[in-house]
Amino acid sequence: MYMQLDVVFMLGATYFMLYSTVFWMLLYFENKHILRHDPKPKSFPFISILIPAHNEERSIERAIKSCLGLTYPNKEVIVIANGCTDKTAELCKKYAEDGQITLIELKESGKALAMNAGLKVAKGELFCCLDADSSFRSDSLENMIGYFEDPKVGAVCSSVKVLDPKTIIQKVQWVEYMFATYLRKLGSMINVLYVVPGPGSMYRRDVISKIGGFNEKSLVEDMEIAFRLQDNGYTIKNSAKADVDTIAPLSLLDLIKQRIRWHAGFYDTAKQYKHMIFNPKYSHLGMWMIPSAIIWVLIVLTVFFKILYDSIALMAVPIKSLFVVGFDLQLFIEKLIESFWDYFRFTPSYVIVMSLMFTFMGIAVIYMGLKIAGEKVDLRNKFPFYAFYLIGYSLLLGLCWLSASTFILFRGKVNKWIKW
Amino acid sequence: MGNMMYIKTALVTTAIFAVGVLLGMWMGEQKVNELEQTLNVLKGNLEDTELQFMFLDTMKSNISCSYLNRQASQLGTESDQLGKEVERYEISQKIDETTFNALKKNYNIVLIRDWLTIEKIKQMCDAKYATVLYFYSNKNCDKCQDQGIVLSYLKGKLKQDIMIFALDSDLGVNIVDALKVSYDITSYPTLIINGEVHRGYSDLNQTTQILCDYNSNFSIC
Numbered sequence: 001m002y003m004q005l006d007v008v009f010m011l012g013a014t015y016f017m018l019y020s021t022v023f024w025m026l027l028y029f030e031n032k033h034i035l036r037h038d039p040k041p042k043s044f045p046f047i048s049i050l051i052p053a054h055n056e057e058r059s060i061e062r063a064i065k066s067c068l069g070l071t072y073p074n075k076e077v078i079v080i081a082n083g084c085t086d087k088t089a090e091l092c093k094k095y096a097e098d099g100q101i102t103l104i105e106l107k108e109s110g111k112a113l114a115m116n117a118g119l120k121v122a123k124g125e126l127f128c129c130l131d132a133d134s135s136f137r138s139d140s141l142e143n144m145i146g147y148f149e150d151p152k153v154g155a156v157c158s159s160v161k162v163l164d165p166k167t168i169i170q171k172v173q174w175v176e177y178m179f180a181t182y183l184r185k186l187g188s189m190i191n192v193l194y195v196v197p198g199p200g201s202m203y204r205r206d207v208i209s210k211i212g213g214f215n216e217k218s219l220v221e222d223m224e225i226a227f228r229l230q231d232n233g234y235t236i237k238n239s240a241k242a243d244v245d246t247i248a249p250l251s252l253l254d255l256i257k258q259r260i261r262w263h264a265g266f267y268d269t270a271k272q273y274k275h276m277i278f279n280p281k282y283s284h285l286g287m288w289m290i291p292s293a294i295i296w297v298l299i300v301l302t303v304f305f306k307i308l309y310d311s312i313a314l315m316a317v318p319i320k321s322l323f324v325v326g327f328d329l330q331l332f333i334e335k336l337i338e339s340f341w342d343y344f345r346f347t348p349s350y351v352i353v354m355s356l357m358f359t360f361m362g363i364a365v366i367y368m369g370l371k372i373a374g375e376k377v378d379l380r381n382k383f384p385f386y387a388f389y390l391i392g393y394s395l396l397l398g399l400c401w402l403s404a405s406t407f408i409l410f411r412g413k414v415n416k417w418i419k420w
Numbered sequence: 421m422g423n424m425m426y427i428k429t430a431l432v433t434t435a436i437f438a439v440g441v442l443l444g445m446w447m448g449e450q451k452v453n454e455l456e457q458t459l460n461v462l463k464g465n466l467e468d469t470e471l472q473f474m475f476l477d478t479m480k481s482n483i484s485c486s487y488l489n490r491q492a493s494q495l496g497t498e499s500d501q502l503g504k505e506v507e508r509y510e511i512s513q514k515i516d517e518t519t520f521n522a523l524k525k526n527y528n529i530v531l532i533r534d535w536l537t538i539e540k541i542k543q544m545c546d547a548k549y550a551t552v553l554y555f556y557s558n559k560n561c562d563k564c565q566d567q568g569i570v571l572s573y574l575k576g577k578l579k580q581d582i583m584i585f586a587l588d589s590d591l592g593v594n595i596v597d598a599l600k601v602s603y604d605i606t607s608y609p610t611l612i613i614n615g616e617v618h619r620g621y622s623d624l625n626q627t628t629q630i631l632c633d634y635n636s637n638f639s640i641c
Contacts, residue, residue: 018436324623326624350445353440353441
């Protein structure tokens with residue numbers, strides 16, 4: 001067998017991916033019985049729900065109504081309309097006039113800015129952030145507050161689900177969010193969460209004030225705050241039963257824009273908190289979670305380039321035949337089939353075995369994610385969701401990371417493009 | 421959770437990884453075996469045809485020429501397919517080099533015997549199908565890929581009317597070297613079409629012209 005560099009790399013990467021997958025699976029099996037079990041709250045403190053909204057006329061009312069429909073008794077709702085040029089503020093006014101919400105209007109836009117402004121007037125001992133494109137289910141808050149009995153807990157995040165997926169892109173994300181739920185809940189078990197998602201996360205107010213509020217310069221204030229909380233010795237928990245629905249990007253372009261922001265934000269934040277990487281002081285987060293997240297990015301990018309390179313190489317002979325003998329459909333197709341068949345046939349068998357293994361593990365992970373999220377498998381209706389996810393997701397992910405990396409390299413020029 | 425989790429994970433991962441790699445290696449070996457078997461079948465067919473040819477030669481009987489031509493054409497098709505197979509295994513570089521080179525030498529020898537037999541049948545039965553001996557090199561030949569495309573295009577058009585024998589000149593097979601000396605082949609690609617040497621790359625028009633000069637009844641003429 002040829003032991004070339006690419007083979008060594010591939011074996012190493014495979015081992016790492018396998019290790020990472022097995023790690024979470026073992027953690028799942030060890031904690032299976034308590035994953036959908038949240039600590040019982042002893043008290044019901046006052047909670048301020050902050051809804052930062054920037055041109056959200058289409059979804060703001062749903063967000064407000066979901067807050068008003070919460071069964072949790074002690075709460076206030078504060079909408080911070082920031083830099084709005086549409087009817088967002090106008091729509092909120094009637095709720096404000098009825099005294100159901102407090103409305104703050106800011107000329108400038110920015111989510112962290114809006115959150116900080118909201119925090120100034122918030123009365124709650126705890127506060128929630130609810131993105132304006134998201135909505136609570138009626139019992140979401142009750143499931144989260146029990147975690148705050150532990151004084152070390154600085155934030156608790158919810159279980160985010162894609163609201164009413166319609167397009168292929170949304171369906172893929174619906175499954176992806178199940179995978180995220182799986183990782184988030186398991187990550188919560190060993191205190192390694194490094195994002196507190198915008199839809200429906202809850203924070204301890206005095207802690208956030210003490211560590212300086214939200215970072216208005218960060219691309220991903222929800223990730224930056226997670227790193228900062230843990231850098232200051234606080235932990236982040238997750239409730240798998242606190243459901244929050246969110247509108248996922250509809251089109252590929254929207255998704256790529258969103259991911260560029262997330263991924264570029266990840267690069268920035270990891271750089272900013274690089275002292276946490278491989279630092280035993282931060283336990284599993286520093287020694288395992290952040291390093292493995294970085295390695296995953298590198299692997300996804302490499303695999304994406306490999307697939308791209310192979311696809312071009314596969315087309316080389318068929319396309320060349322067009323120039324050598326002129327257009328001959330029969331020959332072209334023959335060469336094309338030959339290329340693809342050979343690619344499949346000559347892919348080393350262990351790669352095929354490993355790919356099959358990862359596919360099965362992927363299916364198992366999705367199943368576990370569904371279990372944690374309390375969703376049914378529902379093959380009859382959701383089969384296309386799973387199929388799209390299994391077939392196209394890794395490529396999609398690669399594309400997103402590639403775009404993000406390109407963005408990092410040329411950020412000055414495209415910065416405007418992703419700000420919306 | 422302590423560090424036990426990482427050790428446990430390492431044990432499980434290593435076990436799964438080992439099973440995967442071993443299973444993969446075993447499957448890889450099956451592939452080489454398959455190629456070897458195909459080669460053996462071809463050798464068997466060839467020996468069979470050679471025996472028939474000897475029989476025919478001894479009996480001086482002309483009745484079986486159509487049968488013999490059919491045999492020759494089958495032999496041509498089989499060796500062509502096997503040639504493609506060997507070539508593609510070579511490009512893939514996924515088979516162990518020593519095993520592969522042994523296989524390939526063997527294949528080249530079979531191919532030349534095949535060619536000799538078919539040439540004899542052609543003479544004896546006065547058949548008008550074309551035979552092409554194609555010398556290529558993987559080392560210093562810019563145009564070999566193009567030549568290969570031209571030949572597979574012609575094979576696709578002419579089907580049974582053309583038999584192509586592609587010989588790898590880099591292998592150091594004695595009989596290939598002997599042919600190279602006797603036809604004075606020093607550059608690649610070189611084609612021997614119906615016994616005539618054509619040095620350098622022959623594009624589609626040139627090759628078609630050569631074939632049509634030989635037999636104007638070909639469908640491409």
